[in-house]
Amino acid sequence: MLDLHRLRLLRELKHRGxxxxxxxxxxxxxxxxxxxxxxxxxxxxxxxxxxxxxxVRLTAQAEILVAHTEAVLERLERAEADLAASLEGIAGVLRVAAFQTAALALVPDALSLLRDAHPRLRIEITQREPESALPALLARDFDLVITEEYPGEPGPRPAGVEYAELGEDEIRLALPSGTPPAPGHAADGGLRGLADVPWVMEPEGTASRQWATRLCRAAGFEPDVRFESTDLLLHLRLVERGHAAALLPGLVWAGRAPTVPVDRLPAEHRIRRLFTASRRGGGGHPAVRAFRTALADGFANRNGSPGGLPHRD
Structure with missing residues (x-):
């Protein structure tokens, strides 16, 4: 009989490279x-x-073994979930990866809810972008990942991952205070007339950057990206100091009022969707369910939701 430990090593090699x-x-x-x-x-x-x-590369025979190993591990995930559900109370360790604005705006409230409701549950949070967090989820480095999809930019959904929609977050155009609307730009008309404005965006290869570049090109110009960072708080600071324009999601203010003027984008381009992702078979684990519920409650009840952000006339 094949040894499961060795099969897991082969599976790890496929996922980690x-x-x-x-x-x-x-x-x-x-x-x-x-x-x-x-x-x-x-x-x-x-x-x-x-x-x-x-x-090294896996042979065809190795790929067959890994596929069967994934199925066995999925059943074990379900067994762990069923066993945990049979016990009184929720305990153990839950490892969560969250991108920056979710970690800033949603995770602290969820932790507060769970600390009171499930004091024996230890939750470990790592800030990680979805591009690297989802492969790490499959490699069993995390139990749950908070991820996102930008308008018209659906990311790949790896086999073996199950998703639950968390909600929607509106993205708005943020311009330095006192910046007059450029000729051809309207508060609800996208980015027309902003070809000469310096921008801050996330790095090349990220879903956010692909979406933002496509949006600018649709408005007829190539964005002058002078600043690159995955840190959206830096994006906000550069806008506040008058150095750049940015496309900022509502969660960046973590429920507080915006500190810079913001304009709405066209309806078809303004909403990013947020999800939680778990390994297939692990979504029924009580700790995963509890964290998802706490996130959803905080998301639904937070103050200053994106739909309520003021915008320039």
Missing amino acids: TLAAVAEALSYSPSSISQQLSVLEKEVGAPLLEPVGRR
């Missing part, structure tokens, strides 16, 4: 991982890895 990354994540030596996979090859009777430069 290198023997060194697997060894670091699991606190083993690379040689130990290699030896265990060599034993698995003997058990299977077929090669599982093939060299590609300095890396």
